Amino acid sequence: MAAAAVVAALLSVVLAAHSGTSDTRAVSPCPVQALTCSPGQADPVDSASPVADATTTAPAAADGARAPGMGKAAPAPATTRPATGDSAGAGVKDSASSAASDRPTGTPTRSGSCATYSACGFPDADSTGPRLALTPHRTGALTIDKDGTVISRWDITGSLDVYANNVTIIDSRITSDNWWGINLRSGFSGLRILHTTITAVPGKGPDNGGVDYAVSNMGTSLIEVGWCDVSVFGDALSMGQGNLHDNYVHDVTPFKNLGGEWQHTNAVISDGGGNGGLVVRHNTLLNPTPVEKGASGSIGLFADTGAVLNVTVQDNWLAGGAYALYAGGKGATGIKVTGNVFSTQYHPGSGGYGPVTAWNSGGEGNVWSDNRMSDGRPVQPPKEAL
Numbered sequence: 145m146a147a148a149a150v151v152a153a154l155l156s157v158v159l160a161a162h163s164g165t166s167d168t169r170a171v172s173p174c175p176v177q178a179l180t181c182s183p184g185q186a187d188p189v190d191s192a193s194p195v196a197d198a199t200t201t202a203p204a205a206a207d208g209a210r211a212p213g214m215g216k217a218a219p220a221p222a223t224t225r226p227a228t229g230d231s232a233g234a235g236v237k238d239s240a241s242s243a244a245s246d247r248p249t250g251t252p253t254r255s256g257s258c259a260t261y262s263a264c265g266f267p268d269a270d271s272t273g274p275r276l277a278l279t280p281h282r283t284g285a286l287t288i289d290k291d292g293t294v295i296s297r298w299d300i301t302g303s304l305d306v307y308a309n310n311v312t313i314i315d316s317r318i319t320s321d322n323w324w325g326i327n328l329r330s331g332f333s334g335l336r337i338l339h340t341t342i343t344a345v346p347g348k349g350p351d352n353g354g355v356d357y358a359v360s361n362m363g364t365s366l367i368e369v370g371w372c373d374v375s376v377f378g379d380a381l382s383m384g385q386g387n388l389h390d391n392y393v394h395d396v397t398p399f400k401n402l403g404g405e406w407q408h409t410n411a412v413i414s415d416g417g418g419n420g421g422l423v424v425r426h427n428t429l430l431n432p433t434p435v436e437k438g439a440s441g442s443i444g445l446f447a448d449t450g451a452v453l454n455v456t457v458q459d460n461w462l463a464g465g466a467y468a469l470y471a472g473g474k475g476a477t478g479i480k481v482t483g484n485v486f487s488t489q490y491h492p493g494s495g496g497y498g499p500v501t502a503w504n505s506g507g508e509g510n511v512w513s514d515n516r517m518s519d520g521r522p523v524q525p526p527k528e529a530l
Contacts (some may be wrong), residue, residue, distance in 0.1 A: 231299075237385035257520040258461075258485050266428045266461040266485075267392040273341040273373035274315040285322050303327070310334035317341040321348045324357040325377065333365030337372060344376040346397045352409055357382045366420050378407045378438075384418020384449075387425075394430045398437040406438030410465065413440070416472075417450025424457045430489075431464035435496040441465035442495070445502075451475035456482075457503030467495040473502040474530040478509040487518040494518075500525045507526075 258264040276297050283302035288295075291309045295316055303322035304313065307329050317340065318325045325342040328335045342358040349355030358374045360365050361383035368387045374380045375395040381388055393411040402406045411429035414422055423445060433439035442462040445452045452472035457480065462468040468486050472479050481503075486494035492516065493499055503525035504510055515523040 156484045214325065225520070258487070258518045260489075261428045261461040261487070264485070266429055267390050267426070268428060269373060269392060272371050272390070272392040273339065275339055276315045276319055278315075299398045305329065306332060306335055308332055312336045312338070313340055314338045318343070320344045320355060321350070323350055323355065324360045325355075325361045327357070328363060328365075328367055330363040332363060333367075335361075335365075335367040337367070337369045342377075343374070346376055346399075347435065349399075351378075351407065352400055352404075354378055354397070354401060356407070358393075358481045359383070361386055364418065364420055365389055374411075378409045379413045379444075380410070380435075381412045382410075382414075384414045384416065385420030385422050387423045388412060388427060389423070389425045390502065391429075393427065394432075396431050398433045398439075406436075408438050408440040408444075409433040410419075410440045410444040411442045411444070413444045414452060414455065415446055415448040416452045419453060421454040422456070424460060426457070428461045429463070430461075431468075432490055433464065435466050439465045439496060440467075441470045442468045444470045445472040445476070445479070446470060447473050447475060451477070452479065454478040456480045457484060459483045461485050461487055463494060464490040465495045466497050467499065467501040469495075469500040469501040471500055471525065472507075473527040474504060475507070476502075476504045477507040477508065479504070479507060480500045480509075480511040481515060482511060482513045484515045484523075485518050486515065486523050489518070494523075498526075499523050500530070503530070504530050 164217065174486070208316055262268040262270075263351075274297070278297050280299045281301070283300050285299075285303050285305065287305045287307060288311055292311070292330070293308060294314065296314050298316045300316060300318045303318065303320040304326045306327060311334065313326065313336070315338075316440050320342070320519045321344060326335075326337060337359060342458040344355040347353040355377050356379055358377040358380045359367075359369055359382065364385065366385050366387060367383065369381060369391060370387070370389045372391045374391060374393045376397045378396065380393045380396060385530035387491045393528075396409045396411060398409060399407050411431050411432055412424055412427075431439060431441040431442045442465050443457060444465070445455060453476070455472065455478065457469070459482075462484055463486070469481070471481065488494060499517070500523065503512065504523065505512075505527065512525055517523055
């Protein structure tokens with residue numbers, strides 16, 4: 145009976161992590177090994193000695209320390225993402241871990257106003273990033289090639305290139321000077337990035353001092369990114385399919401790329417052609433980049449490599465970009481944009497040119513409802529000839 149109870153408890157934790165819901169962070173602590181806390185549990189309690197965990201592959205701290213199945217990787221060759229769409233204070237959270245504070249949850253009604261993302265229950269520095277103390281690891285550009293690898297409580301100076309299935313990065317921090325923070329290669333699946341800070345040092349990246357992707361999904365499989373604190377990277381979360389929930393993306397940093405042009409910046413970007421489905425739910429997505437320095441969107445759904453299909457954009461706080469939302473354009477179908485708050489914190493229209501563009505109102509399965517400005521005004525997409 146006791147063993148069955150433990151299995152049931154662990155199963156509930158895993159299901160909660162897949163649900164895309166926020167932690168309730170109350171009552172009893174959940175175990176350090178948990179991928180996330182079950183409803184009614186607080187964040188895990190740290191201890192002087194890390195809990196032994198058979199699924200955790202991290203060795204003792206050391207410069208260049210590597211878990212089994214992980215080896216040094218040479219930096220990727222220089223490539224630049226083609227410019228897309230529009231015309232033309234990088235703060236980084238320094239604390240290794242932070243506990244969630246008691247704060248209001250939920251969002252206002254359609255007619256209500258929202259002063260700040262924190263006050264209205266959207267993700268912020270207190271509700272994202274690692275929950276536990278970390279151990280430094282100067283990994284450099286690191287390849288992961290062992291299925292099932294779990295990286296937990298690492299403070300990584302370097303980047304992760306994933307050639308394996310079912311890899312989990314949890315309660316960690318990555319400070320990259322590579323093209324990406326974490327990259328999933330084509331043909332692999334099951335990547336999960338939870339309760340992790342992903343950042344870089346402005347001016348130190350390989351793209352003429354810039355860094356391109358905090359998380360990049362080069363394949364066609366779903367990945368999960370949840371409760372993460374992401375900053376600096378030009379195109380922070382880049383993928384055509386995945387589950388992006390409860391993340392805080394902020395301080396996107398403009399830079400001129402190797403082509404000598406301002407890199408177009410987005411908090412979330414999809415280049416289209418992804419059939420696996422993309423869910424962007426309950427995130428704070430901030431793009432303070434000035435329009436004249438390359439701003440694209442808070443969410444940029446572009447048909448660069450194919451039509452944009454099957455994307456859900458729900459219950460997010462969106463601010464900044466040329467437009468806060470590029471909504472897919474001609475040929476986009478299955479696009480559901482509901483219950484989002486378009487903030488005026490950078491521009492009166494949320495984006496420099498307005499809240500939304502490229503909405504295909506006639507696309508099959510496209511839904512637009514209950515979207516509003518942070519002052520409570522309803523937002524309707526413009527009627528454009530697509």
